[in-house]
Every structure is written in C-alpha cells, then in structure tokens.
Amino acid sequence: MAGGSQCPSRMAACQGNMCTCHVCLGIGAIIDETFKILDLYGWLLDSYIVDFFQEDLWGKLPRPWARTLENVSLDELGSWILRERRPRHVWPLSLIALRQLIDLLSVNRNPSMRSPFACSSSPLNPHVLETSCENIAKDERLNKYQNLFQKHVKKKKRYEIEKFSEIVARCKHLSKSSCIVDTGAGMGHLARELAYKYHLPVICIEQDKSLSELARKLDKQFMQKFETYLPGFCGVPPYHLCAKIVDESCRGGELPREFKEILRNYFLQQSNDNGFGLIGLHPCGDLAARLLKFYVGQERAKFISVVGCCYMKLTINEDETANAKGYPLSKYVARNSSHSLSYAALEVACHAVENYSDKIKNNDYEDLKVHGYRATLEKIFIDKGGIAMRHGKVGSVRVNNEMSFEEYCRLATEKLDVNRRINISEINHAEVDECLAKWRQVVAFEALRFMLAPLVETVILLDRFLFLSDNNLKPVLKAEFNPRLSPRNFVLTSIK
Numbered sequence: 187m188a189g190g191s192q193c194p195s196r197m198a199a200c201q202g203n204m205c206t207c208h209v210c211l212g213i214g215a216i217i218d219e220t221f222k223i224l225d226l227y228g229w230l231l232d233s234y235i236v237d238f239f240q241e242d243l244w245g246k247l248p249r250p251w252a253r254t255l256e257n258v259s260l261d262e263l264g265s266w267i268l269r270e271r272r273p274r275h276v277w278p279l280s281l282i283a284l285r286q287l288i289d290l291l292s293v294n295r296n297p298s299m300r301s302p303f304a305c306s307s308s309p310l311n312p313h314v315l316e317t318s319c320e321n322i323a324k325d326e327r328l329n330k331y332q333n334l335f336q337k338h339v340k341k342k343k344r345y346e347i348e349k350f351s352e353i354v355a356r357c358k359h360l361s362k363s364s365c366i367v368d369t370g371a372g373m374g375h376l377a378r379e380l381a382y383k384y385h386l387p388v389i390c391i392e393q394d395k396s397l398s399e400l401a402r403k404l405d406k407q408f409m410q411k412f413e414t415y416l417p418g419f420c421g422v423p424p425y426h427l428c429a430k431i432v433d434e435s436c437r438g439g440e441l442p443r444e445f446k447e448i449l450r451n452y453f454l455q456q457s458n459d460n461g462f463g464l465i466g467l468h469p470c471g472d473l474a475a476r477l478l479k480f481y482v483g484q485e486r487a488k489f490i491s492v493v494g495c496c497y498m499k500l501t502i503n504e505d506e507t508a509n510a511k512g513y514p515l516s517k518y519v520a521r522n523s524s525h526s527l528s529y530a531a532l533e534v535a536c537h538a539v540e541n542y543s544d545k546i547k548n549n550d551y552e553d554l555k556v557h558g559y560r561a562t563l564e565k566i567f568i569d570k571g572g573i574a575m576r577h578g579k580v581g582s583v584r585v586n587n588e589m590s591f592e593e594y595c596r597l598a599t600e601k602l603d604v605n606r607r608i609n610i611s612e613i614n615h616a617e618v619d620e621c622l623a624k625w626r627q628v629v630a631f632e633a634l635r636f637m638l639a640p641l642v643e644t645v646i647l648l649d650r651f652l653f654l655s656d657n658n659l660k661p662v663l664k665a666e667f668n669p670r671l672s673p674r675n676f677v678l679t680s681i682k
Contacts, residue, residue: 205655207306221525231531238561250278255630264547292640302664351379363463363488370469374401377424387453393430461486471499472512482657489681495674498533516652535642538673542636556585558625
C-alpha cells in the first residue's frame with residue numbers, strides 16, 4: 187500500500203461513514219508514519235531559508251549530515267536525491283533511511299506508474315480513467331487550429347489542459363452527466379478545449395468579472411474562425427457564469443438550479459437532467475476544499491476531478507467543526523493528528539523536487555545563489571534595525587554569476603522605504619564575505635527541504651482522499667502530469 191500501490195483486496199466495509207477497506211486503513215497508517223517523520227525533521231520544512239545565517243540553520247543539522255554535505259558536490263547531492271547514479275561518497279545511514287521512508291510513504295509522483303490510490307469499496311476500475319472509452323471522440327478537424335488554442339496560454343498550461351481534458355471527457359462519459367462545471371475557469375482555456383474539441387456542454391464559474399468578459403471575447407474569436415473555415419461546425423461555446431462557491435457550508439443551493447436552467451436555455455437540452463460534473467485545474471488554496479465539500483453535499487454532482495495547488499493559502503483549522511477550513515477535511519486526520527502544517531512547509535510543497543535537483547545535479551545553480559544573497563541581506567537587515575526589520579519584503583532579483591552582492595542589495599531594496607535601503611557603508615564586508623562563501627550550504631539545506639516536501643503534499647492529498655471516502659464517494663488519486671512540467675501533478679477523482 188505504501189508509495190501509492192493499490193491493495194488487491196476488494197473487501198471493504200463502511201462503518202460510521204468511515205471506510206474500513208484495506209486501502210483506506212492503509213492510508214491512515216501512512217499518515218501516522220508521515221507525521222512521525224515530520225515530528226523529527228519537520229523543523230527543516232518549517233525553517234525559512236532567509237534565516238539561514240541568523241538562526242544558524244546549518245548548525246542545527248545532525249553532524250553526520252553536515253559533514254557529508256560539506257564534502258559532496260552539489261551535483262552529487264542532486265543525483266542522490268533523485269536516486270540516480272551510484273554515489274561517490276558514503277552517506278549517513280539516518281539520511282539514507284529518511285530518503286527511503288520518503289519514497290515509501292509519498293504518493294508516487296511518476297505518471298507512468300499504473301498504481302493509483304483507489305478505495306477498494308469502489309466498483310469503478312481505477313484504470314478505466316487511463317484507457318479510452320467508447321463514444322469519446324475529439325474533433326480532429328481542429329488540429330490545424332492548434333495555434334488558436336495555444337494563444338495566450340503558456341506551454342505548461344497547454345500541456346496540463348490537453349492531459350486533463352481527456353480525463354474530464356472520460357469522467358463525463360462514465361458518469362453520464364449532462365454537463366461539466368469548470369470552477370475558477372479564468373479565461374476559459376480548458377473550457378474551450380472541452381467545448382470545441384470534445385463538443386461537451388461546459389459552464390464556467392469565475393468570480394472575476396473581467397476574466398469572464400475576456401473569456402467570452404476569446405470564445406467569439408474561436409467561433410468566428412471555425413464557422414468561416416469549418417462548414418457544419420456545431421460546437422457550442424462555454425457558458426460563463428460570474429459567481430463563486432464561497433458560503434461556509436459549501437452547499438450552494440442556488441447553483442444546481444441555475445445549472446439546470448443554463449442547460450435547458452443555453453445548451454437547448456430540454457429533457458436531459460443527469461446532473462453535472464465538477465472540475466478544477468489548479469484551484470487556488472481553499473477553493474479545492476470547497477469544491478470537494480460542494481460535491482459531497484450535492485446529489486446532482488455526479489463526478490469531481492480536481493488538481494490542487496497553492497497549499498500555503500489553505501485555511502488551517504484544527505477545530506473539526508469549522509466549516510471554513512481547507513485542512514484537515516477528513517475525520518481521521520482531524521481526530522488522530524496533533525501535527526500542524528506551517529506556512530513554510532505548505533509553500534515548499536508547491537514546488538518540484540525534481541526541478542530543483544535537476545538544477546544542482548547539472549551544475550545549473552547560478553540563479554539558486556539568490557538564496558544565499560537573500561539570507562545574507564536578512565542578516566544585514568537585522569543587524570541594522572533589529573527584529574523590526576525581520577522578514578521584510580524585498581524586490582525579486584535574478585542573480586547571475588556576474589552580479590555582485592552590492593548590486594543585488596541595491597536592486598532588492600531600491601523600492602523600499604529609505605530607512606530600509608542598504609548602503610554600502612552599512613555592510614560589514616568581512617561578515618558578508620564569510621556568509622557569501624557558504625552559499626553552497628544554503629543551496630544544500632534548501633535541497634533537503636525539497637526532498638521532504640512530498641510528505642507534506644501526501645498528507646494534504648490523502649486527507650482529501652479520506653474525506654471523500656468518509657462520505658462513501660469512492661475516490662481515485664493518481665499522478666497524471668510530468669512533475670517537471672507541472673509540479674502539482676496529482677488528479678483526485680470520484681464518480682458517484
């Protein structure tokens with residue numbers, strides 16, 4: 187079960203709304219073991235890299251770790267974290283054991299692994315979502331208009347949209363739902379993929395009116411192009427609804443009735459009332475939790491497929507009865523964990539350990555020196571103004587090999603109040619040179635935080651999994667995107 191493998195047993199029971207299948211019980215054990223690790227090493231995740239010198243973070247590492255990391259090159263560290271190449275040095279047993287435990291407990295980030303977490307009480311074969319279904323067809327005529335679909339869309343987002351739209355189309359087919367509700371739809375890029383390429387009815391919910399208006403403008407451009415060059419094109423643009431799912435109970439009683447009216451009046455489906463599917467491609471912070479609550483409370487919500495992000499914006503609330511909380515959601519985590527997740531831990535869990543390790547293993551870490559520069563600047567701030575100057579916001583500066591620390595300080599502080607700017611005369615150059623010489627330690631310390639980060643994301647995702655399982659909604663959780671292209675690459679799905 188550890189590491190994301192599915193228990194072969196189909197025996198399960200739901201007692202008191204808490205599933206006792208082998209998979210869900212195994213998830214509880216994973217969460218327990220993960221918190222034991224975080225109790226020991228969570229201080230690394232809770233640390234801010236800007237405090238590296240001020241709080242002597244390097245000195246807090248176990249001495250065998252520090253000695254080894256002082257001797258190994260950064261490229262060997264990157265390869266070691268990624269389990270690539272035979273190490274040239276002997277690594278501390280405790281560090282090797284920690285890396286092994288992270289492997290065993292974290293949800294597998296490799297999308298090619300055909301072993302999702304799937305509640306074994308579910309009659310749905312989890313691999314159905316990975317295979318093609320009958321009656322799911324793309325309008326191949328639109329392939330020649332790829333440039334139109336890619337306009338205003340970054341490469342990363344384009345990749346995610348293409349992968350996620352296939353999953354959504356399969357869920358819509360399997361659930362027999364009438365339409366798809368895309369929450370946090372933005373400019374409607376995902377919705378257009380579903381509406382035009384798959385000819386699916388899509389309702390977009392976006393609370394920012396300007397984004398909804400821009401989405402309608404782009405829809406109009408698409409339709410003009412298709413109607414001109416594709417005779418008989420019958421696609422229907424998405425419907426854009428400026429609204430939000432925000433009430434604390436997340437019941438949203440008015441929305442399902444409005445969806446039904448839109449389906450009848452806009453999509454001209456008079457008799458088809460098979461409910462709707464909820465989707466969210468990287469809904470920010472609490473929105474993912476609200477969608478899950480909305481799905482649980484809505485009989486007409488037939489499936490959900492969500493890819494979360496921005497974990498540091500979650501509302502963390504240990505009160506089990508609080509409706510506004512984004513974490514924890516499940517009864518198990520709420521009742522059995524006394525471990526809280528810090529902002530710093532949640533923030534680092536939003537990044538890809540693969541990308542950071544790739545940089546240092548390939549000696550491509552010039553821009554990572556900014557961590558050493560920023561930590562040194564923090565020390566100067568505190569030496570100058572005491573605790574009142576701590577953790578102040580500075581300008582974002584990309585450091586390269588030619589940039590001096592003095593130039594970095596000028597650029598980072600030029601827009602601050604006069605009393606917060608740093609003059610060359612205020613810099614103790616001997617102390618600064620001593621700090622800057624340790625930039626490799628700063629980068630290595632940050633690498634350890636990235637190595638631990640998948641444990642934090644695992645806890646969040648498995649908490650959401652158990653929340654659906656608590657409500658007998660048979661979840662499936664699996665990595666679907668390449669983590670190097672899309673760091674938040676897990677899709678949580680449930681079909682009623």
